[in-house]
Amino acid sequence: MKKYMIVLAAIAIVLAAAGGALAATLTPTVTATGTVIDTCNSATNGTINFNIDPSGVATLTPQTTDSGNTSPSVKCTNGQTHAVACSSAHSSKLTVGNDGSTDPISYTITGCATPLTGAGFTTATSIVLGLSIPPANYQNAKVGAHSDIITVTVTY
Amino acid sequence: MKQILSIAVIAAIVMSMSEIAAAAPPLGSASSSIVVNAQMAAVCQEAQHGSFPNPITIDPLAGSDMTISPAADETLKCSYGTVFTIKVSSANGTAVGQTCTSSGVSSMALKSAGTPGDTIAYTFMCTGDTDGAGHFTGGGYTTAKAMGISIKVPVASAQTAVAHTDYSDTVTLTISY
Numbered sequence: 564m565k566k567y568m569i570v571l572a573a574i575a576i577v578l579a580a581a582g583g584a585l586a587a588t589l590t591p592t593v594t595a596t597g598t599v600i601d602t603c604n605s606a607t608n609g610t611i612n613f614n615i616d617p618s619g620v621a622t623l624t625p626q627t628t629d630s631g632n633t634s635p636s637v638k639c640t641n642g643q644t645h646a647v648a649c650s651s652a653h654s655s656k657l658t659v660g661n662d663g664s665t666d667p668i669s670y671t672i673t674g675c676a677t678p679l680t681g682a683g684f685t686t687a688t689s690i691v692l693g694l695s696i697p698p699a700n701y702q703n704a705k706v707g708a709h710s711d712i713i714t715v716t717v718t719y
Numbered sequence: 720m721k722q723i724l725s726i727a728v729i730a731a732i733v734m735s736m737s738e739i740a741a742a743a744p745p746l747g748s749a750s751s752s753i754v755v756n757a758q759m760a761a762v763c764q765e766a767q768h769g770s771f772p773n774p775i776t777i778d779p780l781a782g783s784d785m786t787i788s789p790a791a792d793e794t795l796k797c798s799y800g801t802v803f804t805i806k807v808s809s810a811n812g813t814a815v816g817q818t819c820t821s822s823g824v825s826s827m828a829l830k831s832a833g834t835p836g837d838t839i840a841y842t843f844m845c846t847g848d849t850d851g852a853g854h855f856t857g858g859g860y861t862t863a864k865a866m867g868i869s870i871k872v873p874v875a876s877a878q879t880a881v882a883h884t885d886y887s888d889t890v891t892l893t894i895s896y
Contacts, residue, residue, distance in 0.1 A: 703859030
Protein backbone atom coordinates (compact mmCIF):
# COMPACT_ATOMS: atom_id res chain seq x y z
CA MET A 564 0.00 0.00 0.00
CA LYS A 565 2.79 2.37 0.78
CA LYS A 566 4.29 1.65 -2.58
CA TYR A 567 1.16 2.89 -4.46
CA MET A 568 1.15 6.14 -2.57
CA ILE A 569 4.58 6.95 -3.87
CA VAL A 570 3.51 6.41 -7.45
CA LEU A 571 0.45 8.69 -7.11
CA ALA A 572 2.55 11.42 -5.58
CA ALA A 573 4.91 11.31 -8.53
CA ILE A 574 2.05 11.65 -11.00
CA ALA A 575 0.67 14.64 -9.11
CA ILE A 576 3.99 16.44 -9.32
CA VAL A 577 4.28 15.88 -13.03
CA LEU A 578 0.79 17.23 -13.66
CA ALA A 579 1.52 20.31 -11.60
CA ALA A 580 4.61 20.96 -13.60
CA ALA A 581 2.71 20.56 -16.85
CA GLY A 582 0.08 22.96 -15.62
CA GLY A 583 2.75 25.60 -15.08
CA ALA A 584 3.93 25.28 -18.68
CA LEU A 585 0.44 25.85 -20.12
CA ALA A 586 0.12 29.27 -18.38
CA ALA A 587 3.11 30.82 -20.23
CA THR A 588 2.79 34.23 -22.08
CA LEU A 589 1.11 34.32 -25.50
CA THR A 590 2.02 37.10 -28.07
CA PRO A 591 -0.58 37.25 -30.82
CA THR A 592 -0.04 39.76 -33.73
CA VAL A 593 -2.53 41.87 -35.65
CA THR A 594 -1.64 42.95 -39.21
CA ALA A 595 -2.84 46.46 -40.20
CA THR A 596 -2.77 47.31 -43.93
CA GLY A 597 -3.54 50.82 -45.27
CA THR A 598 -3.79 51.93 -48.91
CA VAL A 599 -3.29 55.59 -49.88
CA ILE A 600 -5.61 56.22 -52.78
CA ASP A 601 -4.61 58.03 -55.94
CA THR A 602 -6.73 61.17 -56.12
CA CYS A 603 -6.70 64.89 -56.89
CA ASN A 604 -8.75 67.91 -55.84
CA SER A 605 -8.63 71.64 -55.08
CA ALA A 606 -8.16 72.69 -58.71
CA THR A 607 -7.68 76.43 -59.20
CA ASN A 608 -8.03 78.49 -62.38
CA GLY A 609 -5.39 80.43 -64.26
CA THR A 610 -5.08 83.44 -66.57
CA ILE A 611 -3.05 84.51 -69.57
CA ASN A 612 -3.33 88.20 -70.41
CA PHE A 613 -1.13 89.77 -73.06
CA ASN A 614 -0.95 92.49 -75.69
CA ILE A 615 -0.49 91.96 -79.41
CA ASP A 616 1.44 94.44 -81.55
CA PRO A 617 0.56 93.63 -85.16
CA SER A 618 3.79 95.24 -86.35
CA GLY A 619 5.76 92.47 -84.64
CA VAL A 620 7.55 89.80 -86.63
CA ALA A 621 8.15 87.26 -83.85
CA THR A 622 6.07 84.34 -82.69
CA LEU A 623 4.24 85.33 -79.51
CA THR A 624 4.68 82.95 -76.58
CA PRO A 625 2.69 84.22 -73.58
CA GLN A 626 2.85 81.94 -70.53
CA THR A 627 0.84 81.43 -67.37
CA THR A 628 4.07 82.25 -65.54
CA ASP A 629 4.45 85.69 -67.12
CA SER A 630 4.14 88.66 -64.81
CA GLY A 631 0.53 89.32 -63.91
CA ASN A 632 -0.67 85.91 -65.09
CA THR A 633 -1.51 82.88 -62.96
CA SER A 634 -0.96 79.17 -63.52
CA PRO A 635 -3.78 76.75 -62.76
CA SER A 636 -3.00 74.29 -59.99
CA VAL A 637 -4.25 71.08 -58.45
CA LYS A 638 -3.47 68.96 -55.38
CA CYS A 639 -2.81 65.26 -56.01
CA THR A 640 -1.55 62.27 -54.03
CA ASN A 641 2.15 62.61 -53.37
CA GLY A 642 4.31 60.99 -56.02
CA GLN A 643 1.53 59.99 -58.35
CA THR A 644 1.93 61.03 -61.97
CA HIS A 645 -1.05 61.99 -64.08
CA ALA A 646 -1.77 62.93 -67.65
CA VAL A 647 -2.85 66.50 -68.35
CA ALA A 648 -5.21 67.35 -71.20
CA CYS A 649 -6.21 70.76 -72.54
CA SER A 650 -9.16 71.80 -74.65
CA SER A 651 -10.16 75.17 -76.05
CA ALA A 652 -13.69 76.51 -76.00
CA HIS A 653 -13.29 77.72 -79.59
CA SER A 654 -10.91 75.38 -81.41
CA SER A 655 -7.79 77.20 -80.23
CA LYS A 656 -8.90 80.56 -81.59
CA LEU A 657 -8.96 83.91 -79.82
CA THR A 658 -12.02 85.81 -81.01
CA VAL A 659 -13.61 89.20 -80.42
CA GLY A 660 -16.09 88.93 -77.59
CA ASN A 661 -15.11 85.26 -77.18
CA ASP A 662 -17.87 84.43 -79.65
CA GLY A 663 -15.83 81.83 -81.49
CA SER A 664 -16.12 83.44 -84.91
CA THR A 665 -15.30 87.16 -85.05
CA ASP A 666 -11.78 87.92 -86.27
CA PRO A 667 -10.20 84.63 -85.10
CA ILE A 668 -6.52 84.50 -84.12
CA SER A 669 -5.35 80.88 -84.17
CA TYR A 670 -2.91 79.62 -81.56
CA THR A 671 -1.46 76.40 -80.22
CA ILE A 672 -1.26 75.40 -76.55
CA THR A 673 2.19 74.56 -75.25
CA GLY A 674 3.14 72.60 -72.13
CA CYS A 675 -0.03 70.57 -71.93
CA ALA A 676 1.72 67.31 -72.76
CA THR A 677 3.84 67.47 -69.62
CA PRO A 678 2.56 64.95 -67.02
CA LEU A 679 1.80 66.23 -63.53
CA THR A 680 3.31 64.60 -60.43
CA GLY A 681 1.36 65.13 -57.23
CA ALA A 682 3.05 66.64 -54.19
CA GLY A 683 0.47 65.73 -51.58
CA PHE A 684 -2.47 67.68 -50.26
CA THR A 685 -0.60 70.44 -48.51
CA THR A 686 1.11 71.55 -51.71
CA ALA A 687 -0.65 72.63 -54.89
CA THR A 688 1.14 71.67 -58.07
CA SER A 689 1.13 74.37 -60.76
CA ILE A 690 0.36 73.49 -64.35
CA VAL A 691 2.48 75.76 -66.53
CA LEU A 692 0.96 76.37 -69.93
CA GLY A 693 1.52 78.81 -72.74
CA LEU A 694 0.37 79.84 -76.18
CA SER A 695 2.25 80.06 -79.44
CA ILE A 696 1.03 82.51 -82.08
CA PRO A 697 3.06 82.99 -85.28
CA PRO A 698 3.06 86.52 -86.77
CA ALA A 699 1.00 85.51 -89.79
CA ASN A 700 -1.87 84.73 -87.41
CA TYR A 701 -2.05 88.17 -85.80
CA GLN A 702 -0.61 90.74 -88.23
CA ASN A 703 -3.97 91.40 -89.84
CA ALA A 704 -6.13 91.01 -86.75
CA LYS A 705 -8.54 93.76 -85.80
CA VAL A 706 -7.86 96.16 -82.96
CA GLY A 707 -9.46 95.22 -79.63
CA ALA A 708 -9.88 92.42 -77.13
CA HIS A 709 -9.74 88.80 -78.28
CA SER A 710 -10.27 85.92 -75.86
CA ASP A 711 -10.80 82.21 -75.33
CA ILE A 712 -11.10 79.75 -72.43
CA ILE A 713 -8.90 76.68 -72.08
CA THR A 714 -10.07 73.80 -69.90
CA VAL A 715 -7.28 71.81 -68.23
CA THR A 716 -8.14 68.28 -67.09
CA VAL A 717 -5.97 66.07 -64.85
CA THR A 718 -7.01 62.42 -64.97
CA TYR A 719 -6.25 60.11 -62.04
CA MET B 720 4.79 16.08 -61.56
CA LYS B 721 1.78 17.18 -59.62
CA GLN B 722 3.83 19.79 -57.74
CA ILE B 723 5.13 21.37 -60.94
CA LEU B 724 1.61 21.76 -62.34
CA SER B 725 0.45 23.56 -59.21
CA ILE B 726 3.16 26.22 -59.53
CA ALA B 727 2.30 26.85 -63.14
CA VAL B 728 -1.35 27.44 -62.31
CA ILE B 729 -0.51 29.98 -59.58
CA ALA B 730 1.79 31.90 -61.91
CA ALA B 731 -0.91 32.13 -64.53
CA ILE B 732 -3.36 33.58 -62.03
CA VAL B 733 -0.89 36.22 -60.86
CA MET B 734 -0.24 37.36 -64.43
CA SER B 735 -3.92 37.69 -65.14
CA MET B 736 -4.42 39.87 -62.09
CA SER B 737 -1.62 42.22 -63.10
CA GLU B 738 -3.16 42.65 -66.56
CA ILE B 739 -6.48 43.54 -64.97
CA ALA B 740 -4.77 46.16 -62.82
CA ALA B 741 -3.03 47.74 -65.83
CA ALA B 742 -6.27 48.09 -67.73
CA ALA B 743 -8.14 49.66 -64.82
CA PRO B 744 -10.11 52.77 -65.79
CA PRO B 745 -9.15 56.12 -64.24
CA LEU B 746 -10.82 56.90 -60.96
CA GLY B 747 -11.70 60.46 -61.78
CA SER B 748 -10.46 63.82 -62.98
CA ALA B 749 -9.90 67.34 -61.75
CA SER B 750 -10.46 70.32 -64.04
CA SER B 751 -9.55 73.96 -64.03
CA SER B 752 -9.75 76.68 -66.65
CA ILE B 753 -7.49 79.35 -68.05
CA VAL B 754 -9.04 82.58 -69.28
CA VAL B 755 -6.98 83.94 -72.16
CA ASN B 756 -7.31 87.65 -72.98
CA ALA B 757 -5.33 89.26 -75.78
CA GLN B 758 -5.49 92.97 -76.56
CA MET B 759 -4.74 93.87 -80.16
CA ALA B 760 -2.97 97.22 -80.24
CA ALA B 761 -3.72 99.99 -82.71
CA VAL B 762 -0.41 100.89 -84.31
CA CYS B 763 0.84 102.35 -87.56
CA GLN B 764 4.19 102.23 -89.26
CA GLU B 765 5.57 103.89 -92.35
CA ALA B 766 6.04 101.32 -95.08
CA GLN B 767 7.34 103.65 -97.79
CA HIS B 768 8.64 107.21 -97.61
CA GLY B 769 6.90 109.56 -100.02
CA SER B 770 8.81 111.79 -102.43
CA PHE B 771 8.26 113.96 -105.50
CA PRO B 772 10.30 114.25 -108.70
CA ASN B 773 13.30 116.51 -108.46
CA PRO B 774 13.09 118.89 -110.14
CA ILE B 775 9.42 119.61 -110.68
CA THR B 776 8.95 121.69 -113.80
CA ILE B 777 6.30 124.39 -113.51
CA ASP B 778 5.17 125.87 -116.82
CA PRO B 779 3.70 129.38 -116.49
CA LEU B 780 2.05 128.90 -119.86
CA ALA B 781 0.28 125.65 -118.96
CA GLY B 782 -3.07 127.37 -118.93
CA SER B 783 -4.55 125.09 -116.28
CA ASP B 784 -3.82 123.80 -112.83
CA MET B 785 -0.82 121.45 -112.72
CA THR B 786 -1.14 118.22 -110.81
CA ILE B 787 2.14 116.54 -109.95
CA SER B 788 2.20 112.91 -109.01
CA PRO B 789 4.75 111.59 -106.51
CA ALA B 790 7.88 109.68 -107.45
CA ALA B 791 6.98 107.43 -104.52
CA ASP B 792 3.69 107.48 -102.68
CA GLU B 793 3.62 107.61 -98.90
CA THR B 794 2.37 104.24 -97.62
CA LEU B 795 1.50 103.07 -94.13
CA LYS B 796 0.86 99.78 -92.42
CA CYS B 797 -1.73 100.05 -89.70
CA SER B 798 -3.66 97.61 -87.56
CA TYR B 799 -6.59 96.19 -89.44
CA GLY B 800 -9.59 98.43 -89.06
CA THR B 801 -7.71 101.25 -87.39
CA VAL B 802 -9.08 104.62 -88.52
CA PHE B 803 -6.37 107.24 -88.77
CA THR B 804 -5.90 110.74 -90.07
CA ILE B 805 -2.96 112.57 -91.61
CA LYS B 806 -2.04 116.08 -90.57
CA VAL B 807 0.02 118.18 -92.94
CA SER B 808 2.40 121.01 -92.17
CA SER B 809 4.39 123.10 -94.63
CA ALA B 810 7.83 124.43 -93.74
CA ASN B 811 7.49 127.37 -96.13
CA GLY B 812 3.73 127.90 -96.10
CA THR B 813 1.34 128.66 -93.28
CA ALA B 814 -0.33 125.25 -93.11
CA VAL B 815 0.23 123.66 -89.73
CA GLY B 816 -1.45 120.43 -88.71
CA GLN B 817 -4.10 120.58 -91.42
CA THR B 818 -6.08 117.39 -92.03
CA CYS B 819 -5.10 115.97 -95.39
CA THR B 820 -8.08 115.09 -97.57
CA SER B 821 -8.71 114.27 -101.20
CA SER B 822 -9.67 117.90 -101.77
CA GLY B 823 -6.30 118.97 -100.39
CA VAL B 824 -4.62 121.34 -97.95
CA SER B 825 -3.94 124.83 -99.17
CA SER B 826 -1.60 127.39 -97.58
CA MET B 827 1.37 125.36 -98.75
CA ALA B 828 4.25 127.18 -100.45
CA LEU B 829 7.38 126.48 -102.46
CA LYS B 830 10.08 129.00 -101.63
CA SER B 831 13.17 130.03 -103.54
CA ALA B 832 16.31 129.33 -101.52
CA GLY B 833 18.22 132.15 -103.19
CA THR B 834 15.33 134.60 -103.20
CA PRO B 835 13.19 133.73 -100.18
CA GLY B 836 10.66 136.33 -101.05
CA ASP B 837 9.65 134.44 -104.17
CA THR B 838 7.12 131.74 -103.39
CA ILE B 839 4.62 129.60 -105.28
CA ALA B 840 1.42 128.59 -103.52
CA TYR B 841 0.27 125.02 -103.98
CA THR B 842 -2.15 122.46 -102.58
CA PHE B 843 -1.13 119.14 -101.03
CA MET B 844 -3.64 116.34 -101.53
CA CYS B 845 -4.22 112.87 -100.05
CA THR B 846 -6.43 111.08 -102.56
CA GLY B 847 -6.27 107.86 -100.53
CA ASP B 848 -8.82 109.46 -98.24
CA THR B 849 -11.98 107.56 -99.10
CA ASP B 850 -14.61 109.48 -97.15
CA GLY B 851 -13.54 113.02 -97.98
CA ALA B 852 -13.02 113.83 -94.31
CA GLY B 853 -9.42 112.70 -94.07
CA HIS B 854 -10.13 109.29 -92.55
CA PHE B 855 -8.03 106.33 -93.61
CA THR B 856 -8.56 102.74 -92.54
CA GLY B 857 -5.73 100.31 -91.79
CA GLY B 858 -5.62 97.13 -93.79
CA GLY B 859 -3.44 95.10 -91.43
CA TYR B 860 0.30 94.65 -91.30
CA THR B 861 0.62 92.71 -94.51
CA THR B 862 -1.14 95.42 -96.52
CA ALA B 863 0.45 98.83 -96.98
CA LYS B 864 -2.12 101.58 -97.39
CA ALA B 865 -1.27 104.27 -100.00
CA MET B 866 -1.96 107.85 -98.98
CA GLY B 867 -2.33 108.94 -102.58
CA ILE B 868 -0.27 112.11 -102.14
CA SER B 869 -0.03 114.67 -104.93
CA ILE B 870 0.59 118.36 -105.45
CA LYS B 871 -1.52 120.82 -107.36
CA VAL B 872 -0.12 124.16 -108.52
CA PRO B 873 -2.99 126.46 -109.43
CA VAL B 874 -2.67 128.09 -112.81
CA ALA B 875 -2.72 131.51 -111.17
CA SER B 876 0.32 130.64 -109.04
CA ALA B 877 2.24 129.31 -112.02
CA GLN B 878 1.46 132.31 -114.18
CA THR B 879 2.86 134.77 -111.64
CA ALA B 880 5.85 132.70 -110.51
CA VAL B 881 9.34 134.17 -110.89
CA ALA B 882 11.75 131.88 -112.70
CA HIS B 883 14.13 130.11 -110.32
CA THR B 884 15.53 126.60 -110.11
CA ASP B 885 15.69 126.43 -106.33
CA TYR B 886 12.07 126.32 -105.18
CA SER B 887 11.41 123.75 -102.44
CA ASP B 888 9.27 122.92 -99.45
CA THR B 889 9.38 120.32 -96.71
CA VAL B 890 6.06 118.69 -95.92
CA THR B 891 5.63 117.03 -92.57
CA LEU B 892 2.97 114.34 -92.25
CA THR B 893 1.69 113.42 -88.81
CA ILE B 894 -0.32 110.23 -88.50
CA SER B 895 -2.94 110.23 -85.73
CA TYR B 896 -4.74 107.04 -84.67
